Amino acid sequence: MDPRTSAQDVMRCDLCETAVVQMHCDTCLVNLCKACVGEHISTDESKNHKVVKFNARKSTPLYPGCKFHNKQECTMYCNQCDIPVCIKCLASDKHLGHKLSEIVQIVEEKKDKIIKQLTELNDTIYPTYQDIASDVQNRIRQLEKEYGDLSTAVTKHGEDWHREIDKLVKKLKAEVDEMKNTQFQTLQKHLDEINKKISDIKDEINSVEMAIDTNDLSKLFSVTSNVHIYRNLPQKLSPTLSKFIPEKIQGENLSKLFGTLSSRSLTSDKHGYSMKTTQKSPEAGSSPPVKQLLDEPETVTTIDTGYEELYNVACLSGEEIWTRGNNKIMKLYSINQGSLLKSITTKSGNYPWDIAVTKSGDLVYTDYSDRTVNIVENEKTEEVIRLQNWIPRSVCSTSSGDLLVVMYSGNDKPTKVVRYSGSTEKQNIQFDDKGKPLYSSNPYNRYYISENRNLDICVSDDGAKAVVVVNQTGKLRFSYTGHTPASKKKPFNPLGITTDSQSHILTADYINDCVHIIDQDGQFLRYIECGLSDPWGLCTDTNDNLFVAQRDNRRVKKIKYMC
Incomplete structure (x- = not known):
């Protein structure tokens, strides 16, 4: 059948407009027949034409042109200068000693992040806005x-x-x-x-x-x-x-x-709308599959981070974790390979006090000395919150996309937890129903924070030797003051804290070299020991694997404790 007279026509060459397309120029995005390939290349010999079979079109990466060297393609990326670079750029002294990456790798990482953001837009943000409009x-x-x-x-x-x-x-x-x-x-x-x-x-x-x-x-x-x-x-x-x-x-x-009319008003809900998520709280949707605690938790793998002292760990995914130690560098590690993938230096040059990962996969850290909370996106650091009379300690990202920040004041004001949407303060949690402070106040005390699946806000307070849990409105639910192992008999010293899919609360007992697991109502369930030494920071991944940052031996342990 003649394709030119058939009811279902075929694609034709962009040059001769008669022959059927067989080839494609990935550089110029032009469809060609074999006979027209030579003519197309000769029309502009200044370009490096990438002609491939039509079925393999868009398979050749089109490298960006160099801003400093005309007609040069940038195949590498300078991480320190945060720009694409060409061969001539590399030959100059401008990027001498800088860390370089293949631009294809950077693009793939960016594409992965964009895909995650697109998924969040499609699956979470767009449906949420539709619900809000409705x-x-x-x-x-x-x-x-x-x-x-x-x-x-x-x-x-x-x-x-x-x-x-x-x-x-x-x-x-x-x-x-x-x-x-x-x-x-x-x-x-x-x-x-x-x-x-x-x-x-x-x-x-x-x-x-x-x-x-x-x-x-x-x-x-x-x-x-x-x-x-x-x-x-x-x-x-x-x-x-x-x-x-x-x-x-x-x-x-x-x-x-x-008769008169009562006063009219248009009030704003204190907590605003909540982001629609596929993982809802038990009150809002179906419960997750029930899992059981293992009789004997087991260590899956151990990662040496290279810090002199290791303090915090935060899960980026089931494959990658962020860590922070006693210097200004935060490191991203591959869990399975144990290899260093990326390093980020704090914007101020101070060491971060705490780290967390947002729902969209961005790194968050608090700068104790600079009094700021910062987000790192695409290796660019943005200051989100700057405090005047308060000093930020720990931070966590909530299921709704808010940030919860524990902060204390140097002028004897009680420590508090503040909820932020972006840089806007939405909630302040500081006192119980009787007006008494919920948390201890001392510049030497350490606090860590996590949100439970039932939206409770859980804070470990080593000054009070307690885990303080309030509901999402800030009302005190309970304080857990420990269940010291018989073999240890040392005071409960909670540091890192995290939660899992079963609404268990896990906290690191630094002095007793173990992790306590309590249920959502504060009842002690069991310990995890697994040869832990000086456990400090904790996090869990989506499969309920526990990651423990051990301070003195600078290693992260991945532990399986549920089935």
Whole structure:
């Protein structure tokens, strides 16, 4: 079948536009037939054309051009200068002694990070924003209904008032009519009495006049006058009219009498929205698969970190861990190979006090001397939080993407835990319900922090010799003060702390060379010893493997303790 006349056409050469595509130039992103390859290359001989079979297109990396040397490709990457470099760059003295990497390796690492970020965008952030938008839409619809109901209530109350006013007006008018009729009848009766006397007077006048005009003397002697009676005039009745005295209509008073609206507000939730995660808390979703503690925990592998003293460990993945010791360098190690993958130096040159890993895989560290909390992304360090009157100690990243920071003040203020979203303070945890400090306060005390799967906030406080656990609102749940092994008999000295999928809380007992496991309600479950020596920092991976940073022997132990 002729491809040019078939219903389902094929891709054609970008040059001749007739032949079927067989080749592809990865440099110019042009589709070619075999016959046009030579012509394409000759059109611009300044480029290093990478012509491959069409099925292998985009397989050849296109190296970035050098900013300093024209027409040179950058195949290497200077980690110290944080820029791609070409062969001429390397030949110069500018990058002498700098650590270099193949740019393909850097790109793969960046691609992995971008893929993780894309996964977070697709699986977590985008669905969360959809849920938030749906929630706001529901609130708008609910608001429309509630304000409609409010308007209806005002109208109904107005109608009730109209009915009561109409009844009152009708009652007052009836009283007016009754008063009018009563006074009218009284005056009418008085008038009738006066009119009768007038008639009687007229009759008496006629009778007297007739007697005067007659010569009949007997009639004259028979006249009896009632003038003395009529001299007593009737009483004068002056009706007093009733007056209508209306109450003065004052808008403010009338409004109070009629009814008022309560104050309106648009409040912001203290904790805001929570990021939607595939791992929800037991209260919010299904519980994880139930795992059992092993009768005998076992050491899987040991990694020598090379520090003089090792303090903290943080899991990047099931394959890689970050460590920090007694200098300014934080190191990333391969768990399986035990090899050093990457080193990061603190921005200030001070040694970090604590390290953690965010949900997106970025390294977080606290700078005790600089009073900052910093995030390292793509080997670039960004200051996220800078404190004025407080000094940051430990830090952890929560399931919602917030940061929890333990900090203390040098002016005798109680130690506190602060929740941050980015650089914005969202929550402050410092006192219990009775106003007493939750944590000890001393510049020499050490604190470490972790969030449990049930969203409890767990802090190890070696000054108080306790693990202090509060719920997500900051209300004290319990304090665990240790269960010293019979063989040790030394005071409980909690340092590093972590949690697992079963909401167990694990804390390193530095003095007693063991790790305590307690349940989410503070009940002691068991110890992990496994030949530990001076255990300090702890972390767990997604498979519930425990990593223990041992201070003096500078090794990280990977321990399997659940099945």
